[in-house]
Amino acid sequence: MSQRSNDPNPFDPFGAMQSFRDANLDAWSKAMLQLVSSDAYSQATGQALDAYLSTSAPFRRVLESTMTQVLTQFNMPTRSDVVSLAERLTNIEMRLDDLDAKLDALERRTTQAQTTQAAGQALHPAEEH
Amino acid sequence: MSTSNPQTPADLHTNLRQIEENMRTLQRVVTTRYPVAQTPKEVIWTLNKAKLYRYTPVLPPEKRHRVPLLLVFALMNRPYILDLRPGNSFVEYMVNKGYDVYLIDWGVPRTEDKNLKIDDYVLEYLPRAIRKMKSVSGSDEFSMLGWCIGAILSSCYAALRPNDGLRNLILLTAPLDFSDKQAGGFVRQVNDQYFDADKLIATYGNMPGELIDYGAKALKPVENYISNYVRLWDNLDNPKIVESWHAMNTWVSDLIPIAGATYRKLIVELYRENKLFKGTFQLRGETVDLRNIRASLLNVLADADHITPTCQSETAMDKFGSQDKQLLKVKGGHIGLMAGSSASKGTWPHIDTWLGGRSD
Numbered sequence: 378m379s380q381r382s383n384d385p386n387p388f389d390p391f392g393a394m395q396s397f398r399d400a401n402l403d404a405w406s407k408a409m410l411q412l413v414s415s416d417a418y419s420q421a422t423g424q425a426l427d428a429y430l431s432t433s434a435p436f437r438r439v440l441e442s443t444m445t446q447v448l449t450q451f452n453m454p455t456r457s458d459v460v461s462l463a464e465r466l467t468n469i470e471m472r473l474d475d476l477d478a479k480l481d482a483l484e485r486r487t488t489q490a491q492t493t494q495a496a497g498q499a500l501h502p503a504e505e506h
Numbered sequence: 507m508s509t510s511n512p513q514t515p516a517d518l519h520t521n522l523r524q525i526e527e528n529m530r531t532l533q534r535v536v537t538t539r540y541p542v543a544q545t546p547k548e549v550i551w552t553l554n555k556a557k558l559y560r561y562t563p564v565l566p567p568e569k570r571h572r573v574p575l576l577l578v579f580a581l582m583n584r585p586y587i588l589d590l591r592p593g594n595s596f597v598e599y600m601v602n603k604g605y606d607v608y609l610i611d612w613g614v615p616r617t618e619d620k621n622l623k624i625d626d627y628v629l630e631y632l633p634r635a636i637r638k639m640k641s642v643s644g645s646d647e648f649s650m651l652g653w654c655i656g657a658i659l660s661s662c663y664a665a666l667r668p669n670d671g672l673r674n675l676i677l678l679t680a681p682l683d684f685s686d687k688q689a690g691g692f693v694r695q696v697n698d699q700y701f702d703a704d705k706l707i708a709t710y711g712n713m714p715g716e717l718i719d720y721g722a723k724a725l726k727p728v729e730n731y732i733s734n735y736v737r738l739w740d741n742l743d744n745p746k747i748v749e750s751w752h753a754m755n756t757w758v759s760d761l762i763p764i765a766g767a768t769y770r771k772l773i774v775e776l777y778r779e780n781k782l783f784k785g786t787f788q789l790r791g792e793t794v795d796l797r798n799i800r801a802s803l804l805n806v807l808a809d810a811d812h813i814t815p816t817c818q819s820e821t822a823m824d825k826f827g828s829q830d831k832q833l834l835k836v837k838g839g840h841i842g843l844m845a846g847s848s849a850s851k852g853t854w855p856h857i858d859t860w861l862g863g864r865s866d
Contacts, residue, residue: 402728402732402733405728406728406733410726410728414690414694416697419697419700420700422724423699423701426701426706427705430705431705433709434708434709437709463616464618471634477638478634478637481637
């Protein structure tokens with residue numbers, strides 16, 4: 378907990394830490410910015426990520442194939458079944474959206490036609506009889 | 507967090523009570539979600555995970571602007587940053603100013619979406635959402651505001667469909683020119699010498715939100731991992747700052763992945779090969795030429811943006827084909843320019859003034 382007064386507060390155990398922090402935070406920030414902007418940092422993070430991916434990929438593959446086998450054994454849908462279903466649903470949604478667009482266009486044309494007809498009737502009421 | 511020097515046992519007791527209260531506040535803000543996105547809205551269109559929202563107008567039709575406004579946020583992170591909390595919401599501000607506001611939420615891509623490309627977002631999702639917006643608003647013209655990757659999508663759309671009724675285009679922190687490889691931001695991180703995007707996508711399918719978040723936070727590690735919490739700690743007895751921090755932390759922690767194919771194209775063809783700026787970027791076989799953009803254009807940059815350095819956007823001004831185009835540089839960072847405490851006095855009124863005169 379910080380102490381805003383300059384007097385040392387024996388009941389504020391974080392006071393000393395705050396003084397240290399305020400004095401050094403800017404310097405840390407600049408130093409870290411320099412570090413993360415360096416090629417060496419990009420190289421190191423790239424290598425770390427690469428190593429992690431290389432190590433974890435085989436385990437992920439084994440887990441996925443085992444899971445697929447187990448689910449198939451129990452007549453349960455696998456990940457690829459669900460993915461395929463989701464893709465089909467999206468396709469259906471697109472067709473529905475196409476229909477919605479056509480309905481909107483139809484509604485618009487109908488409204489326009491009605492407006493034109495009403496305007497015509499207002500201009501020439503006698504012609505209707 | 508402030509306490510006073512205790513002179514008496516009663517002072518000490520008060521201080522301890524204050525500390526206890528502050529610890530409760532701390533626990534609350536770091537373990538709970540802020541009730542974000544409170545501006546009333548309805549879903550008017552959905553496709554796959556994407557949704558189009560229309561915000562409920564508060565002004566009568568005669569006082570509203572005729573041209574609706576579509577907000578397009580980035581594919582990473584949630585779009586409710588535009589409607590973070592009452593009193594600090596761009597959406598609420600624009601609705602109160604009489605705009606008919608729509609927002610596209612791209613949703614959270616899952617395994618089945620790993621093959622979604624930028625092509626699909628620009629030429630399938632956006633046109634369909636825009637068609638619905640036009641139908642609901644009754645206006646053939648519209649304005650579009652794209653932020654970050656959302657600005658890339660909006661620019662591509664504006665360039666490929668210049669005659670689709672887009673009247674005004676507002677780009678916020680749009681990363682469009684990656685020619686300066688020393689510019690900072692993500693350019694260095696995704697350098698092809700060190701970063702294997704294909705291997706990442708082959709392993710995960712989609713780009714995990716946690717990795718994107720790490721990449722963004724690593725650009726300013728001390729600010730993101732230390733100073734951010736220090737600021738909260740120092741202000742635990744200031745409800746205004748605590749609420750603001752809570753809302754922002756809710757948004758920052760709400761991570762979503764990017765569809766694998768989209769991420770790959772973004773990194774390889776834009777960040778590395780700079781195809782959009784060079785005029786060789788293709789979506790479904792169509793070349794995106796920024797010179798084809800005809801809409802009135804406002805390009806907003808943040809002077810302290812470490813995600814999209816100003817040089818990645820400023821140079822694009824010469825490429826836009828719009829006759830009416832304006833560059834606006836505001837104070838702030840990548841997110842702060844729209845969601846910071848000073849946005850309501852800086853960026854938002856600028857956008858309203860520019861857009862208002864072009865929306866009737």
